[in-house]
Amino acid sequence: MYRVKCVKVDALLSGEISCADFESKLLHNPGSPAIVNVNIGTTVKGAIDDLDGIIATLQKCGFAGRFYIHCDGALAGLMMPFIKQAPKVTFQKPIGSVSVSGNKFIGCPVPCGVAITRREHVNVLSTDIEYLSSRDATIMGSRNGHAPIFLWYTLNNKGYRGIRKEVQKCLRNAHYLVHHLREVGVSAFLNPLSNTVVFERPRDEAFVYKWQLACEENIAHVVVMPSVTIEKMTSFVKDLASNRADWYQDGSVLVPCIAKDIGRENCLCGLHNNKMSTKNGGVRISIEAP
Ligand SMILES: Cc1ncc(COP(=O)(O)O)c(C=O)c1O
Incomplete structure (x- = not known):
């Protein structure tokens, strides 16, 4: 401007x-x-x-x-x-x-x-x-003129304690999500104090569309808001894991390396993760992202 x-x-x-x-x-x-x-x-x-x-x-x-x-x-x-x-x-x-x-x-x-x-x-x-x-x-x-009324209503309805409880829930749930993504072999990252979980961009645009994921280059993120329940995250991780098993099954397509976006220690591509098993849709070989 x-x-x-x-x-x-x-x-x-x-x-x-x-x-x-x-x-x-x-x-x-x-x-x-x-x-x-x-x-x-x-x-x-x-x-x-x-x-x-x-x-x-x-x-x-x-x-x-x-x-x-x-x-x-x-x-x-x-x-x-x-x-x-x-x-x-x-x-x-x-x-x-x-x-x-x-x-x-x-x-x-x-x-x-x-x-x-x-x-x-x-x-x-x-x-x-x-x-x-x-x-x-x-x-x-x-x-x-309606916006301040909505704000006023929500702040008063939830109160200081109510909002604090929601913040704590979001942070806890974000940790749950990052942990479960890693458990099924998905590279994932969470900044301390944040509810934004960053992970490898799903290969299939239909999957991205289905879950309405926000993507940027090689990474996607989920913002764990108060409405995001454990059930929803569990079903998301399950769906991603089962799709990955198809995408990377025969090894012709490699699991993307996102070390440059989230650090080597958080990257579970074939190059950076020794423990990766094909059971989770992972393959042992990968390439460094450009
Ligand atoms: C860092 C940051 N600033 C500003 C905005 C825009 O906020 P608003 O939706 O209130 O315009 C966003 C929205 O995603 C954001 O992430």
Whole structure:
């Protein structure tokens, strides 16, 4: 929207920003201030960026007083406050704004979200709308009036404890899923504090369609939301295992290697897994992904 120069920063295997690459990108652009998008839960791997590390890197590279940090907490932003070990996202740190989606963890039936920022920024954007007798800070000068009611209703209905229980259930279930995928020989990965389970992209598009999986290159993911039950995960793993047995049965097609996406230690392709058995649809030979 603003047509500002955009610099992509490399990510670590976990999906979080590489502070080393961030430092090098900052040092290559010493003349410009930095607007940094920090992910509190990336879309594909559910990685949480190291906010403190990012702030320290900005200061170390001489950007103190010349940066703006937005924390994008679309999904996990609403889960973090309920997880003891989670990094703290707070306005006591030099951040400019935080946003969370209402249509993700809270489950609002319409797209909506909450953006929290410092009053000084709201003041710059706001205009007086005479006929409404109020000030408006939205880009379009309008917004959905039902969305805050849905949010209010759900927050009040579930309460702090209710949401905490759901967060804990999602994290537990995500561990269950990753464990069971690995048990049947599927390469799988889960970031700590995340409910996004990453695994090898199923070979068959019909399978991807059936389960409505989100895929990116060699990997797919399942976001274990409160509605995802043990029964559903069990039936998913069973279906995947039985399909894999067909796909990779005769060894003419190799189990994909996703070591570059999730690390060698999590990859169960023929090259990286000595224990793999053909019983689970695995084969012993594989190739490194390009
Ligand atoms: C990291 C991240 N930011 C933003 C969004 C967009 O959120 P919304 O659906 O509220 O527009 C997503 C959605 O997948 C996301 O994963």
